[in-house]
Amino acid sequence: MKKISFKLGILFFVLIIGMETILFLSLYVSLVNDRIEEEMNQLLARGNSHRDVLETNYDRPTIEHVVMMESKAETDVVITDQDGNILYFSNNIFQTARKVTKSRTREIPHHGIVLQKNWENDSHISTVSPIHINHKVKGYVYMFQNTASLHTMIFKLKHHFLITGIFSLLLTIIAILFLSKVITKPLIRMKEATEKLSKGDFSVRLQVNGSDELSQLGKTIQTLANDLEYLKKGRKEFLASISHELRTPLTYVKGYADIARRPDIEEKEREKYVSIIYEEAEHIQKLVKDLFQLAQLDENTFQIDKETVNVCSFMSKIYEKMLPAFQIKKIRLIHHCDTDLEINIDLKRFEQVMLNLLDNALKHSEEGTTVLFEVIQEEKHTKIIISDEGIGIPKEDLPYIFDRLYRVDKSRSRTGGGTGLGLAIVKEIIEAHRGTITAESVLGKGTRMIITLVTS
Known part of the structure; x- marks a missing residue:
């Protein structure tokens, strides 16, 4: 396969040489025509000049003086009477002059004309200028120039063009x-x-400057490489986290199952270990369920069935469902909704979002604190805000809390609860509703989760 540089080079070469050839030919033809035209005009002007002198002094000495002047020049002169009979001529132009003077058949204007123009085939170019004395034609001045000089000039011009070409x-x-x-x-x-990318090497670094199409293509490839590298790194971390999440409860299940199988263990103690095994099995089940939901969201098979819902009525049901759990932990749960707005949401999925967020607020709040969730209407948007007075989130962790399996508590303690997938699922569900979720938090003072939905 030929290299692209070779193909582009051939293409540019053909185009540029084609344009240069057309321009050179046009210029050459134009210059040749202009130079020949200039020579003919100069020859005619020289004949008119002699004619003017003879019209002033038409006598033998003047005529001989004109002929003598042309004898030392590259041009020749012939002077005839009004009938075309040659009276005077310079050098060896007589034979050529006879043919030209006898062939004239039409009346010549006072400014003269060019008689012979075919410089390529004839031996001479010639002009004629009439001599008027007392408003009558007294004779004619014929000027001749050998075309050999013109051929020499054209040859030199071709030579210059060849060198320039x-x-x-x-x-x-x-x-x-x-x-x-x-x-x-x-x-x-x-x-x-791109070859590196196809082989799985995403450590591509393209130094791209400018804003043309090639630069934009380079920036796009670099962005793709960065995204793929980020995804590869995220996949490794995700798999490592999933492995850890599964390994821990499975270790507990296996360990306590071995103990529970011992024949000498007391029934009460056996029940205790079986209970732990059940809790860990539930933990694994929840993790697998969350992973399955995320897989559905990634593959766009997660069904969102929207329906028109009164937001205050919906929030009241959520409040009633969560209130007992807050009362047990002695945390105040306050619900505020001052609008009778209707929104289009998937009732089941959005309930999952609210329960998840309120459950997080419950887990990270202390006894005697308050959790508030409220609905605020803003022009074309509806905001649902869940605020708590809990432990808060460190500033460095805040940008990552919606990442999969990301935990603020790096210890991953079994009793810490959760799988690290809840907020990731919440974010996906809200975005499937064409909404957004953001978090604000101050460590030690509490956290605010803000859901923004477009009001239809």
Whole structure:
């Protein structure tokens, strides 16, 4: 397979050489025509100049002086009478002049005309200017120029164009080689980067500057590499966390099951170990259930069936369901809803969100504190805020609390409760409702969870 730099180089070469050839040919033809036209005009102007002199002094000495002047020039002059008979001529132009003077058949204007223009095939180009004396034609001044000088001039012009063309070709090749490398270098780097990505190596670093399409492509590939690297790292951490989460309760289950199987153990003690085994089995079941929910959310198979719900009525039912648990721990639960707003939500899923958030507030609050959840309406948005006066969340942990299996309590104690997946599921469900959830917290003072939903 040919390299892209070679293909681009060939493409640029063909395009540029094509354009240069057209421009050079156009310029060459234009210059040749202009130079020939200029020579003919100069020859005609020279004939008109002699004609003007003769019209002033039409006598033998003046005519001989004109002929003598042209004898020392590259041009030749022929002077005829009004009938075309040659009276005077310079050098060896007589034979050529006879053919030209006898072939004239039309009247010549006073400003003169060019008689012979075919410089490529004829031996001479010529002009004629009439001599008017007393408003009558007295004779004619014919001017001749050998076309050999014109051919020499054109040859030199071709030579200059050839040298310029070769020089331009070399410069074009150098420029194309440079430009093709400049253009293809970032493409090659991107190709190498994508090959690394395809092999699972996400440590790609592309130094991209600028804002053109290539730069944007490079930035996109770099963003993709960063995202894949983050996902790879997150996957490793997730698998390690899941392994830990499963290993711990399974260790308890196995350990206590071994003890419970002993024949010499008392029945009361056996019941105690069986109870622990049951609790750990429930913990595993909850973990697997949460993982299954997250898998459904990731695969977009998590069904959200919205219905129109009166928000105050919905919050009142949540309050009644959670109040006994708060009363047992002697924590005040306050519910505030001053609007009769209706929102479109999945009743079952959103109840799961509220119970999860209130359960977290309950776990991390002390006796005698207050937990408040309220509904606030703001133009096109509805906010549901759960505030507690609990232990709070450290500032460095706050950005990560919605990550999967992230725990503020790094000890992962069995009695700490939870699987570390609850808030991740909450976030996914809320986002499936096209809403957002944010957290505000001050360590030692409490936490606020803020759900924002778009009011239809």
